[in-house]
Amino acid sequence: MKQFRKKPIFRRKLLDMSVRVFSLLTLCFALFCMGWILWATFSHGIKSINWDFLINPSKPWGLPRNGIANAILGSLLVTAGAAAISVPPAILGGIYLAEFGRNTRLGNYLRFGANIMMGIPSIITGLFIYAILVVPTGNFSGFAGSVALAVIMFPIILRTTEDILLMIPDSLRESSLALGMSRARATLKIICRAGRTGLVTGILLAVARAAGETAPLLFTAMWSDAWPTHYFTQPTANLPVLINEYATNSPYEGVHSMGWGAALLVTFAILGMNIFCRLIFKDPKHD
Amino acid sequence: MSMKKTIIGMLAGLVALSGVAQDSKPVLNGAGASFPAPVYRIWTYQYTEESGVRVNYQSLGSGAGINQIKAGTIAFGGTDNPLTKEDLDQSGLIQFPMLMGGVVVIANVPGINANDLKLNQEVLSKIFLGEITSWDDAQIKALNPTLALPKLNVTVVARSDSSGTTFIFTDYLTKISKDWESKVGRGPAVKWPVGIRAQKNPGVCTAVQKTRGAIGYTEYTYAIETNLPMPQLRNKDGKFLAPTSDAFKAAGANADWENAPGFYMMLTEQPGEKSWPIAGLTYVLLHRNQSNEALGKALLGYINWCFDKGGDSATKMHYVPMPENVVKMIRKEFENITFGKVEK
Amino acid sequence: MPVIRKHLIRPETIDRIFKVLTLAGVLPAMLLILGFFAQLGWNALPAFREFGVGFIFSTDWDPVMNSYGALPAIVGTLVTTFTALLIAVPLSFVTALFLVETRGWLGQVLSYGVDLLAAIPSIIYGLWGLFFLVPFMQLHVQPYLTWIPFFGKNYNGFGFATAGFILAVMILPFICAIMRDVFKMTPAILKEAAYGCGTTRWETTIDVTMRYGARGLLGGIFLGLGRAAGETMAVLFVIGNSPGIPKALFDSGTTISATLASNFAEADGMFRHVLFALGLILLLLSLGIQVLAQWWLNYSTRKVQGSK
Numbered sequence: 001m002k003q004f005r006k007k008p009i010f011r012r013k014l015l016d017m018s019v020r021v022f023s024l025l026t027l028c029f030a031l032f033c034m035g036w037i038l039w040a041t042f043s044h045g046i047k048s049i050n051w052d053f054l055i056n057p058s059k060p061w062g063l064p065r066n067g068i069a070n071a072i073l074g075s076l077l078v079t080a081g082a083a084a085i086s087v088p089p090a091i092l093g094g095i096y097l098a099e100f101g102r103n104t105r106l107g108n109y110l111r112f113g114a115n116i117m118m119g120i121p122s123i124i125t126g127l128f129i130y131a132i133l134v135v136p137t138g139n140f141s142g143f144a145g146s147v148a149l150a151v152i153m154f155p156i157i158l159r160t161t162e163d164i165l166l167m168i169p170d171s172l173r174e175s176s177l178a179l180g181m182s183r184a185r186a187t188l189k190i191i192c193r194a195g196r197t198g199l200v201t202g203i204l205l206a207v208a209r210a211a212g213e214t215a216p217l218l219f220t221a222m223w224s225d226a227w228p229t230h231y232f233t234q235p236t237a238n239l240p241v242l243i244n245e246y247a248t249n250s251p252y253e254g255v256h257s258m259g260w261g262a263a264l265l266v267t268f269a270i271l272g273m274n275i276f277c278r279l280i281f282k283d284p285k286h287d
Numbered sequence: 288m289s290m291k292k293t294i295i296g297m298l299a300g301l302v303a304l305s306g307v308a309q310d311s312k313p314v315l316n317g318a319g320a321s322f323p324a325p326v327y328r329i330w331t332y333q334y335t336e337e338s339g340v341r342v343n344y345q346s347l348g349s350g351a352g353i354n355q356i357k358a359g360t361i362a363f364g365g366t367d368n369p370l371t372k373e374d375l376d377q378s379g380l381i382q383f384p385m386l387m388g389g390v391v392v393i394a395n396v397p398g399i400n401a402n403d404l405k406l407n408q409e410v411l412s413k414i415f416l417g418e419i420t421s422w423d424d425a426q427i428k429a430l431n432p433t434l435a436l437p438k439l440n441v442t443v444v445a446r447s448d449s450s451g452t453t454f455i456f457t458d459y460l461t462k463i464s465k466d467w468e469s470k471v472g473r474g475p476a477v478k479w480p481v482g483i484r485a486q487k488n489p490g491v492c493t494a495v496q497k498t499r500g501a502i503g504y505t506e507y508t509y510a511i512e513t514n515l516p517m518p519q520l521r522n523k524d525g526k527f528l529a530p531t532s533d534a535f536k537a538a539g540a541n542a543d544w545e546n547a548p549g550f551y552m553m554l555t556e557q558p559g560e561k562s563w564p565i566a567g568l569t570y571v572l573l574h575r576n577q578s579n580e581a582l583g584k585a586l587l588g589y590i591n592w593c594f595d596k597g598g599d600s601a602t603k604m605h606y607v608p609m610p611e612n613v614v615k616m617i618r619k620e621f622e623n624i625t626f627g628k629v630e631k
Numbered sequence: 632m633p634v635i636r637k638h639l640i641r642p643e644t645i646d647r648i649f650k651v652l653t654l655a656g657v658l659p660a661m662l663l664i665l666g667f668f669a670q671l672g673w674n675a676l677p678a679f680r681e682f683g684v685g686f687i688f689s690t691d692w693d694p695v696m697n698s699y700g701a702l703p704a705i706v707g708t709l710v711t712t713f714t715a716l717l718i719a720v721p722l723s724f725v726t727a728l729f730l731v732e733t734r735g736w737l738g739q740v741l742s743y744g745v746d747l748l749a750a751i752p753s754i755i756y757g758l759w760g761l762f763f764l765v766p767f768m769q770l771h772v773q774p775y776l777t778w779i780p781f782f783g784k785n786y787n788g789f790g791f792a793t794a795g796f797i798l799a800v801m802i803l804p805f806i807c808a809i810m811r812d813v814f815k816m817t818p819a820i821l822k823e824a825a826y827g828c829g830t831t832r833w834e835t836t837i838d839v840t841m842r843y844g845a846r847g848l849l850g851g852i853f854l855g856l857g858r859a860a861g862e863t864m865a866v867l868f869v870i871g872n873s874p875g876i877p878k879a880l881f882d883s884g885t886t887i888s889a890t891l892a893s894n895f896a897e898a899d900g901m902f903r904h905v906l907f908a909l910g911l912i913l914l915l916l917s918l919g920i921q922v923l924a925q926w927w928l929n930y931s932t933r934k935v936q937g938s939k
Contacts, residue, residue, distance in 0.1 A: 012831050012834065016833040019728075026729075027730070031745070033748070037751060037756070040762070040763055061325070096653035100653070114661070119918065119921035120914065123861070124667070124861070127907070127910050154660055181642070182643075182646050183646040184645045185645070212753070212754070213753075218892060224345075226343070247762075248490055248761070248868065270752060271747060271751070278743055350898075350899075440786075442787040448894065449897045483789050484874075484893075493761070497761065498765070498769060499787075
């Protein structure tokens with residue numbers, strides 16, 4: 001054990017106090033940055049938000065009644081599609097890991113693999129889906145975008161499902177088995193129901209994360225001015241790529257404004273979902 | 288359970304949407320140069336409204352446009368980087384100019400407004416070569432004795448993507464500077480000696496806007512819309528002039544269209560007192576053989592509409608429509624387009 | 632009393648089917664990881680065939696001559712990641728300390744606040760960086776810092792300093808969350824014993840908590856590292872995109888993900904294979920970090936649980 005050097009008590013207390021002050025300053029700094037970002041988004045975006053903006057599709061600049069409705073709808077479709085693709089296997093996997101794979105080799109490999117998947121950069125995911133879905137079919141599509149987002153969402157939902165199910169005490173499992181239920185029935189009807197808030201929260205958080213991703217959509221769904229009617233065969237408008245297009249790929253101040261408006265929508269929707277999830281589900285690990 | 292129902296419901300809706308909304312009218316997808324994008328987007332919108340044929344144009348850069356038309360993923364490509372006749376023949380494409388416009392230099396120097404700054408060929412090429420690094424350099428001062436030039440680093444802003452605008456600008460630099468010709472050369476993407484890069488024309492404009500002391504190049508409409516000062520340049524005849532669409536038109540007046548295979552033409556450093564030195568043409572690429580007849584006919588319908596009815600929007604956005612005699616030549620070229628599957 | 636079988640199918644069979652079903656749901660998805668490598672490798676192969684392994688160390692970037700090298704992008708990725716960590720790790724450390732020590736609802740609210748930083752989409756960070764941070768750095772920060780060695784005299788708001796800063800703000804909540812967990816895992820008895828000896832809070836942290844949770848803390852740092860290395864949108868807007876090796880912090884440069892995002896749409900032929908090769912390098916880099924982090928965290932958790 002390290003010997004404490006004989007320092008005057010005053011100096012030690014000074015060091016302790018300065019670190020405390022520094023921590024407070026750092027915390028304020030982090031919160032200040034967040035405040036700055038949110039304020040910037042809000043102040044630049046709020047001027048574009050009005051009813052017209054929300055229900056009209058995007059048009060070239062200069063034409064009246066310009067809006068982002070097609071991108072909003074497109075984003076909803078692409079994200080919903082991603083959820084539809086990723087949620088069932090992820091929940092099943094989470095159930096496997098929590099119920100059958102707690103200490104097995106296969107379970108550990110799966111867990112390891114999922115954690116690895118979570119670390120893959122989102123642009124690589126987009127590249128991958130581009131190569132296997134866009135190139136062979138010859139067209140960009142909202143579906144390809146959904147698949148890319150699903151790959152991102154899958155390990156998150158897998159991990160949170162496992163965590164939630166593990167938090168449910170084994171006594172619940174044992175008592176249902178004692179009643180003569182099969183494992184399957186016990187898991188689905190009792191355990192999952194007990195943890196349903198947590199499971200839903202996990203899914204919503206993953207959806208929120210995917211909704212804000214831009215890089216995977218750049219080469220898969222791309223973007224368009226049309227309503228998202230050809231989900232499987234044509235580029236599909238979506239909010240993140242629209243923000244990218246409008247804020248950086250147009251010379252008009254008005255278009256920049258619209259981009260910020262879309263950014264405002266996305267940011268507050270995602271933050272709202274996060275806060276909502278936190279309120280309805282208090283994570284005992286984080287308190 | 289209700290979550291599952293919602294998901295199933297959404298899926299069904301998705302399938303329904305994509306199934307039901309199959310258009311009976313063709314959809315024409317185009318992509319490419321950002322140079323003409325402002326007016327192309329207006330044209331495609333207007334034409335879609337008028338005729339019911341949906342036309343889309345994505346501004347991705349000339350390089351992307353060329354790739355995609357060659358790959359067959361789009362119906363028409365836009366490029367300011369014209370292909371040579373050999374390339375066209377090899378890829379089975381035809382190419383024709385749609386509009387004339389100008390590439391301008393933009394500069395963000397505090398205290399210098401609009402068209403105050405004068406740059407000649409030598410100084411301009413030295414700046415982009417990285418040999419002049421401060422705005423108060425003696426060579427710039429010599430051209431602008433009355434301006435208060437600050438002591439500020441020069442930041443060159445160039446394009447990071449493959450761009451026809453870059454092609455036109457580097458073609459100009461190659462013509463006016465032997466140094467540039469030997470060190471860098473012309474191309475849609477080159478090894479810029481100094482500076483930062485940005486994506487597409489608007490990216491360059493934003494980067495110049497946000498950086499004090501930045502200088503870049505972009506298409507005229509973008510510079511106007513972003514309110515960036517555009518220095519006057521010295522043309523071949525020795526006159527300093529500010530960019531205007533008349534200056535672009537003057538540059539195109541002497542073009543020799545009779546001897547331009549594939550309509551390949553560069554309008555940089557053209558003679559004429561009123562000619563803008565960095566004028567350029569933007570081209571459209573189509574397949575010589577339109578295997579889908581309905582799509583091909585619809586495409587020609589759109590292109591002809593652009594020539595006939597698009598002139599006003601183009602002029603409003605500071606482009607110059609092609610003169611009548613050239614349009615006649617182009618229409619003659621269209622007679623070479625074949626429809627339907629062809630046995631090779 | 633005889634057992635009355637009520638089920639048509641035996642419960643054991645149902646369970647077996649259920650187990651297989653859950654596994655079948657997840658296993659194919661996991662095989663995707665192998666698919667990533669295979670597909671990227673397949674598409675990257677022509678680039679390595681053309682340029683050889685020297686591709687990784689070459690600084691060429693000449694689209695006209697079709698000659699490319701990966702070194703600037705790799706160096707750029709490493710520099711931005713390293714800068715981000717340099718800023719974020721000490722800041723997360725003290726923030727996590729503060730949050731753990733703060734009791735009650737205030738601590739909770741502040742923790743949620745910091746966690747929300749992680750929820751902001753990366754493109755928003757990019758926009759904020761381009762529209763606000765770049766001019767701010769150029770006008771109010773960089774002019775006063777050029778005297779520091781390695782910072783550079785040529786500045787324009789874009790570059791590694793700005794990109795590193797934005798990345799630091801982005802990864803701070805992640806590292807902070809893990810550090811908070813690690814601090815909480817330290818058994819109270821150890822801390823109380825130290826207080827009993829008369830140490831201050833800071834001394835306890837350095838000598839007891841940090842030693843105890845060193846492996847967990849390092850794991851958290853690795854996770855932040857992985858996240859920073861792969862970040863695309865936030866870096867793309869502020870890095871300046873010039874394909875050269877940086878000599879100073881204020882220089883512009885590029886990272887692998889920024890190069891991919893800006894060039895992929897119009898790349899063809901060899902250029903496209905080059906970009907896939909870059910993607911493969913990035914994947915290997917971030918996976919290497921992830922594997923290390925996972926192994927480290929597993930090791931540390933087992934050690935901690937073992938000593939309870």
